[in-house]
Amino acid sequence: MRVLLVEDDAPVAAGVETGLALSDFVVDTVTTLVAARGALATIDYDAVVLDRRLPDGDGLTLLQEWRHSGVATPVLMLTARDAVASRIEGLQGGADDYLVKPFDLDELTARLQALLRRAAGQVDNSLRHGNLALDPVARSVTLDGVPVTLGRRELMLLEALIRARGRILSADQLKDCLYSIDDEIESNALNVHIYQLRRKLGRNVIETARGIGYRLGAPSGDTTS
Incomplete structure (x- = not known):
């Protein structure tokens, strides 16, 4: 954030x-x-x-x-x-x-x-997307109830996508969520974070909207977003 x-x-x-x-x-x-x-x-x-x-x-x-x-x-x-x-x-x-x-x-x-x-209209700390849950206060993520270890910026990226509630976020919008004005950003940094999230949470966790940006894939599991 x-x-x-x-x-x-x-x-x-x-x-x-x-x-x-x-x-x-x-x-x-x-x-x-x-x-x-x-x-x-x-x-x-x-x-x-x-x-x-x-x-x-x-x-x-x-x-x-x-x-x-x-x-x-x-x-x-x-x-x-x-x-x-x-x-x-x-x-x-x-x-x-x-x-x-x-x-x-x-x-x-x-x-x-x-x-x-x-x-955001939340009654507790948990952000949910299907079987995926993120606690912004504890800085923790679970998938099907099983803890998943994410890097700092991976977690920040996932939080931004969950909070977007299905909206497509451009690469620049996502970078704004991850880096301050003074940070130096490598050209492939965002792609690396997206790759890591897909590797740890599943290929379909993030959808690419060609030429526009990214959004979360359809939720899976019994819990709704």
């Missing part, structure tokens, strides 16, 4: 990046409202972690702009303000959740995962 972090405090940003990376989030970090506007206009993020106090203004102003323009991306707002009135202001301004600094990185990760779960 790809997250936009809008935070100008370098130590805080580094900690958040490290903490989220441990749960296989791809994080792009910007430090200003201007940069955040450009990033969200360019990339389809799964969620935003937004600080209120930024060099060029209040993050709440940007959030209100997004909501008024119809942007529904889940937003977790960060603030150093502990007043109840400030938290209410943020939630009424469009934030989906609020976290006061200093915060625990595990709590930040758990809150972000909960936001994504609610946005």
